[in-house]
Amino acid sequence: MSQFRIKAPPLSQLQTHRSEKWREFPADVLPLPVAEMDFPVADPIRNVLLEMVAKSDLGYLGPIPELPVAFGSFAKKRWNWTLDPEQVRIATDVGVAAVEVLRLVTSPGDRVLINTPVYHNFANWIKEAGLELVDVPFHQVGQKWELDFSLIEQAYKSDIKVHLLCNPHNPLGRTYSPNELLEFATLAKKYEVVIISDEIHGPLTYQEATFTPFLSLGSIAEEVGVTITAASKAWNIAGLKCAIIVSQNSNMDAVLSRLPVATHYRASLLGAFATVAAFADGEEWLDAVMIELDSNRNLLKRLLVEKLPQVGYELPQMGYLAWLDFSDYAKSRPAHLMLTKGKVAVNPGSSFGPNVEGFVRLNFATSPEILTNAIERIVVALK
Template identity: 45%
Template sequence: MSVTPLQALPIDELRQRTSTKWRKYPPQVLPLFVAETDFPPAPAITAALTRAVLLGDTGYTPPDPGVATAYASFAARRFGSDVDSSRIRWTGDVMMGVVEILRAVTQPGDRVVVTPPVYPPFYDTVEEAGAVVERVPLLDTGSAWELDLLGIEAALAGGARAVLLCNPHNPTGTVHSRATLAALADLAAGFGAVVISDEIHAPLAHPGVVFTPFLDASPAAARVGYAVTSASKAFNFAGLKCALMVTADDETTRIVKALPDEVEWRTGLFGAIASVAAFSEESDAWLDGLLAALDQNRLLLADLLAEHVPGARYRIPDAGFLAWVDLSDLGWGDNPAVKIRREADVALHLGPLFGTEGKGHVRINFGCSPEVLREAVERIGALARS
């Protein structure tokens, strides 16, 4: 059955928004940097939040805001995953959840594996928890990015106590296979380590791509794993503050349940309300429309870059609305996004922030209209020809 792609809002309307995407740079700059999208909210979310405002339902988040049961139902429908809602706790956002779990499972000075190029807050989160980053870069096979399992094994053998996994991976859009995740779980189990899996982009796997939640990858993954996720990325409400910490084993559940009550209190009531609406069946059609739009844009971006910026190297992502693009051949230095913003009025995310592997790269947010995406790439192409 064909799905009608969701239509992005007109740019004049988008410029009325007051979020970072639309306020960091002046109006002549096309903002394709931060991970906010340009689509209208899911109707169920609009209705739920409107009702809350009209009621003055703006107080503290209740002891059970319903997000755990809503997510368990969503995971069953979308991923075929059997999640026990009694093993879920909630907090303000995914990085809050990650840092609290890291504090609980590591000691100060312990090393934590990250797999660059990777979401910049991963580095800060490890340090905030009192641990030390151990970099094991992704492997580029020439056609895909993969976890360097031998490198991770060496890090764990050398004493690293945890792996901070990004699945789907940001910025490459890689969806790790079940076999890869199971192998990672076996390594962690063998060395007495844990895996914390950031799965915020999980609802955004593209057609033909199967997303495997880490906890589902194998019995070992269920024992050693923690998943942290949120509706905020797919449904575009990062400012409302709600994320979920999911476990599948008695010991990992005990550790998460033992986190201070304040961890839950950081959840915003509007975030919880929006999450319940997002995870409901009522929002499935909206999400399908979003995925159809993003699928078109990820392919359109490949065509636009080939036409206007032929020196760019871009691998179509498995998931999400973020593109990892290598502009090294253009000779614009280690951080080409700076030149592009200053001279082409297009704001992209800075590649080196993702790790040294990001030199010469940019991250492009294609969660926008085809027209905006086309104009942005045409501006970059004009700069390349100048």
């Protein structure tokens, strides 16, 4: 259990930040869309960056055996996943990792499956790689979001080459059970589909839920799967640019060995050593952040129950992105109303897929004061 609390600084300080979250909107807008957290960076990361800058150690990224070892120990401790560090590769970010792996395992025009509503860049990556997107959307059962495996099988049968899986799922905030993942793996083997599992949010899973790394599920998953992930979401270092690509099967390793050599050194030296610090020494900070996020996801629940009781909100099992159903207040474009009338920026549901126009995604990785203020502004905007 963590000994210290992590607090977001006051709004006036956050407004001096140079990142997208704090530059995209005018100063009178509370920015709660971009997936960045407002918390001070973990000391082990700060220290390695300060040391490298002080020494002017700012060249290209070369060999970094520390990274697979640090990720492997973290994965073992956190998820009981024993992985072969020889099959851990580096890329600039998860987006680059996805596009490079897609290019390797497909031919132009091949079909790639996603499950909307999902992180909007999945569609962009597929387009960037010159591929065709196929969607088997989630459907809602009560407040839960489920997939129909007969539709997944039908899609796999129809010449899908890759299934891009968001594990755990942004924006639905849901983990997959081992059984669900094994079902994907079994079907993928049967129909020769490659599963690319984007696990960037995995370390942010709350205590009551279980995140299962796809490649931890044994030989069938290892045969069909490639994991793309990073420390960037959980330790809030997206600007440092470093991600990892993991395989655990000799055939898949041979495929990935054809990645462009530059994929490695297009990641940043600072990012790679910050990633080592995160996985090797960043657990105490991560645990403290999870306490703060847990408190905020519940604060959001209380605020909504009190002020906007018709909003649909299932506590997320991971991460800091709340998926909120505002259909009872605004059938379409609630995010637009919030921005124009309330000066609160959130992501419109429609950016994650079709048929979710009444939803928004709200980032609660901030202070309780900013979160409370945002909900007060939204109440006014919806009046």
